[in-house]
Amino acid sequence: MDNKINFTKIIIDALPTPSPGKRDTYHDKETSGLQLRVTSSGIKTFSVYRRIKGGDPERITLGRYPDMKIEQARREALRIAFEISDGKNPAEVKRGKKAELTFADLFCEYLERHSKPSKRTWREDESKYKTYLEESLGRKKLSIIDRRDIALIHSSITKAGHDITANRVLALVSSIFGWAISAGLWEFNPAIGIKRNKEKSRDRFIQGDELPRFFEAVAKEENEAIRDYVLMSLLTGARRSNVLSMRWQDINFNRAEWRIEETKNGTPQTVALSPEALEILQNRKPSDNAIFVFPGSGKAGHLMEPKKGWKRILESAGIENLRIHDLRRTLGSWQAKTGASMAIIGKSLNHKNQNTTAIYARLDLDPVRDSVNKATSAMLTAAGLKKSAGTVRIRRSKGGDFGK
Incomplete structure (x- = not known):
């Protein structure tokens, strides 16, 4: 069955399916040599059917519709026609197409x-x-x-x-x-020139009136690994990937420090651990030779995806529009509320800013530790978990509430 039609989306979508074992061929009225072949299974494929001077006709498959758009097929058919008119063998063109990368x-x-x-x-x-x-x-x-x-x-x-x-x-x-x-694998970038969406700097962090509900929801979370992961993310301000892959060998309980050898910005970081963070780690410390603080069953060996647990916590707390990364911003915000300088906050969160990197390098960890501890104390006070100086036990107790 050979028909000449005008290749449009409406017409091609409406083409009938041939009977079993048959295949229909349609020719584009606009572009010479461009065909669309339809199989009994409904597969529609563009091809070019051209004769070389002094030889037999050659059929060159272009691609399947609708993955290949009509205008793309027409452009490709014209390109192949030009190559043939220039004396090139369509069989070589076809072999080149097969070798082309997807x-x-x-x-x-x-x-x-x-x-x-x-x-x-x-x-x-x-x-x-x-x-x-x-x-x-x-x-x-x-x-x-x-x-x-x-x-x-x-x-x-x-x-x-x-x-x-x-x-x-x-x-x-x-x-x-x-x-x-x-790398010499291709010649142009089709992503150039596409307008990107405007992005607003995100400033979300856990507000004072949200903290009681947040800590209560964390306490109710049944998955201990998720619960402790969320708390450690908040108390250290470390990046999500670093907390997930936290290793026991990098924690020094005597100095109350966690050493991250390489962070996202390519630099190492020493995290000051508050007494509350140390308590969580002490309670998690296994008796065997475990590698990761938050072990997982996957290939990486550690917890990989806490989204479901995070969603449960937010729903329980009745808090919206809060992301795990916002925990990092929360610590920095509460440091600012308790009087920490931008340099102190920057070093505690390992910000990479050329204007302040030199200042960070000169800072001792002690003022950073003091700032983290003050921010932690302020958050716990706002949550109603702390009324005076001293360490607060913030892991879930057997009774289900936070212990003092």
Whole structure:
């Protein structure tokens, strides 16, 4: 069955499915040589059917509809027609197409050759790819990926209410293609020119009137690892990934310190541990030779994803719009409330700021420790757990309430 039709989305979507074992072929009225073949299983594939001077006709498969858009197929058909008119063999063109990388192939190269060797956040790259890019781009050849494809992904993530995530995914795509160009694997970056969403600096932290409900909800959390992880995140102000991968060998109980050899900004950090943080660690300390403070059953060996537990805590506390990263900001905010300087706060949270790095380097840990302890005391007082000086037991007791 050979028909000439105008390739439009409405017409192609309405094409009938051939009977079992049959295949229908349609020719585009607009672009010479461009075909659409429809199988009995409903698969629709674009191809170019052209004759070489003095030879037999050649069929060159372009891609499946709707992964390949109509305009993409037309552009590709025109490109192939030009190459044939220039004396090139379409069989060689076809072999070149088969050898061309898909986006999945390119991401694998990027992950192994660039992301893993040079980025501590390579797992985040992998997660973004699997969540937002694998299904929509993974099987596509690089030559059919254009700016509209990337813009559509960015737009769909944005419409789902994740403006910042959309920007991060766009940045990842741009980084992948940028690296591919530098590595000689590709020639252009289709992510360039796409407008990013405006981002507002987030200033959310746990307010004084929220602290009683927050600590009460943490106390009710049945999962001890999640409960202690949340408390340690709040009391140390350390980054999420560092707390998750906290190791016993890096904790010095005598000096009340936790040494993080490498943080997100590439520098080491010594975290001053408050008496309350030390109590949590003492109670968690195992009798065996455990490696991680928060062990997990996964490949990494430590707790990986606390989102479900975090959601339970927020729902129990009746608190909205609070993220785990906001615990880090909470400690810094309460340090500021208790009179700490920006330099003290910056060193305790390991901020990387060229204007203050030299000041951080000159700071002794003692004033940082004093600031962390004051902030911890202020938070516990605001939560109604502390009325005077002294350490407060903030882990859940057998009775289910916080002990004094």
